[in-house]
Amino acid sequence: MHLTTLETPCLVLDKAKLQKNIRNLNTRMKALGVNLRPHGKTAKNIDVMTMALEGQEGGITVSTLKEAEYYFEKGITDIVYAVGIAPVKLPRIFRLMEKGADITVLLDSAEQVRFVAEAAAAHGVTVPALIELDCDGHRSGITLEGDDLIAIGTLLHNEHGVSLKGVLTHAGESYQCRSTEAIRAMAEQERSMAVACAEALRASGLPCPVVSVGSTPTSNFAQDLTGVTEMRAGVYMFYDLVMAGLGVCDEGDIAVSVLASVIGHQKRKGWVITDAGWMALSRDRGTSAQALDQGYGRVCGAGGAPLDDLIVSGANQEHGIISDRNGKKIPWASCGIGSMVRILPNHACATSAMYDRYHVVDASGEVVDTWHRVNGW
DSSP, rough: OOOGOOOOSSEEEEEHHHHHHHHHHHHHHHHHHHHEEEEEETTTOHHHHHHHHTTSSOOOOEHHHHHHHHHTTTOEEEEEEEEOGGGGGGHHHHHHHTTEEEEEEEEOOOOHHHHHHHHHHHHHOOOOEEEEEEEESSSSOOOOEEESHHHHHHHHHTTTTEEEEEEEOGGGGGGGGOOOHHHHHHHHHHHHHHHHHHHHHHHHOOOOEEEOOOOHHHHOOOOOOOOOOOEEEEGTTTOOOOHHHHSSSOOOOOOOEEEEEEEEEETTTTTEEEEOOOHHSSSSGGGGGSSSBTTTOOOEESOOOOEEEEEEEEEEESOEEEEEEEOOOOOOOGGGGGGGEEEEEEEEEHHTTTOEEEEOOOOOOOOEEEEEEEOOO
16 A cells, blocks of 8 residues: 555654664664663654664653553553653552552652652652753753752652652753754763762762763764763654754654645645644644744655755644745646645654554555554643
8 A cells, every 4th residue: 555545634654764763873872882761752652662672771761651551561661751740640650660660750859759758658669760950951950059959869868668760861952052063062061960960969878870861962962971871862763854953864864744635726825735734733833943944844745755945834723835935936736736745844743743643654655554652641
């Protein structure tokens, strides 16, 4: 079955590109001497994660407990839940632990330590925790300034029901970098801050076996990971236009796309209308702050080759509007009514989240498999 027989809009995954992307980062991490703990939030699929784990130590990262439950049911036991823990999440954490999951939570406050410890002790379990570090002012986490790091570490080490497993940070600001040199500098900032915090904990007589860092940009450009025990990344499996805009990958490396049908023309406006609106593409406009604004996505032919400078310049709920980014004449013959196009996403995680499955294709466009996703929280 060829992809052009699929009902649109649908999510297409190029298997060869996926395999190449995974292989390249696995090789890079081995050369730098650290384990790659792939993040399951992008793929949300066991087939992809099985590929990503090949040659690694076996642990993964997740961003929802739905992912944790799904991956555990598929046989993965070593899981880091890399979102700050809340009390309402603990019953599901405990249930996973009772079934045999080795799940680690993330926190950055004494309040979190206390409510996790109290609930876990009452439940008769000990929950391992990583302290979240803020290496770049991006979002949550603590720094070396002040007494929080040692205070939280001491609480985790001494309270019943919890244990101190290490530290974790995420250089989210790497997504805002404007050059590969800036990403390299951010990768070193991420590494050095995490290592310094680990050393501070150890100097205070506290254990810190895990030093976890990671983002797709920094994993691709880090030059030294001394002191780091693991790297986390997820988007690298698929890549997307934001990563291409950062210089992390080429557009040709992007493995996931949305297949859409052309349903109309507005020739007086220079528009091609498709059946893939923001419900199919997501509202993510991550490239709008980059040098090249890709609208809601880059337009390619059904075979995957880019169509001139066509982008999805506008999106309604179920309608996408394609135009030339420079206002040039549309190649109408390449976008005939009833024909199909493939749209590369700004953000692979956001676009993929709009679907419940991948249509996996080979280089010729033949559909070789269907892989289901797990969505929700």
